[in-house]
Amino acid sequence: MVNIASQLEGIIQVVPKKVLSLTDIDYKPRPSKWSKKEILGHLCDSANINHKRFVEILISKEPIVISGYNQDLWVQVHQYHSKFSVEEILNIWTSLNTQIIYLLSAITDEQLELQCKTEEQKAVTLEWLVTDYLDHMNHHLKQIIGK
Template identity: 50%
Template sequence: MNNLINEFSSLIQSVPKIIRALSNTDYKPSPTKWSKKEILGHLCDSATMNHKRFIDRLSSKDELVLELYKQNSWVELNDYQNSYTIEEILTLWTALNSRFMIVLANISEEQWKLQYTSQNEESVTLSWLFTDYIDHMKHHLNQILG
């Protein structure tokens, strides 16, 4: 997991510089597609949700079900498109992920094996969840940069 945590740390440092260099972050390709600002806002929502998932799993001895969330509603209700500048969203994204990094840095090898039950009754570990989080982030960052 150390390599993945190092990659995450590197993304936290490099992504703001790269996104600041982009133009046209407000452009919506269609009314039903997210703008680059909204995609970055979605990544803020994802950071919030995953931070909560880790805290919940690390602080509970109970069996937990992996809670999903309504990502389109979150983006719409947070109104990333109209209520924030790209700089404000970048600041939020950086702060949320930096806070998440503190939790991750203190997880023991045994804790990475702690499990959630997914919606389809499969068991997933914190290790799997973090790997999925990074893959999800990179997917959306590629959309922003593409």
């Protein structure tokens, strides 16, 4: 997991500067569509949710069932668009991912094979889940800063 941990480390080192240089961070194309600031808030929610999943998989004796979450409502209740500055969201995002990086860098190859079940009862490994976390982040970062 050192590989993904170091990829994440690289991301949190370069992304904040790029985000702070954006001029369209607050732009909401439609009321129902997330602004870039809200997408960043969604990445904080994803970090929270996934961090908890990773820990529970590591400490549970039995394979856990991971449940989904209502992403739009999470963004809405936090009021990322109206209450938060970009700097505040970036600080939260960086802190949460720092915690995840330290967690991941201590995970052994054996632990990567630990299983959990999705809501649809599909069996997946911790490695799959961690990779999915990074892919999801990269997908949204592309929407925010391009490339």
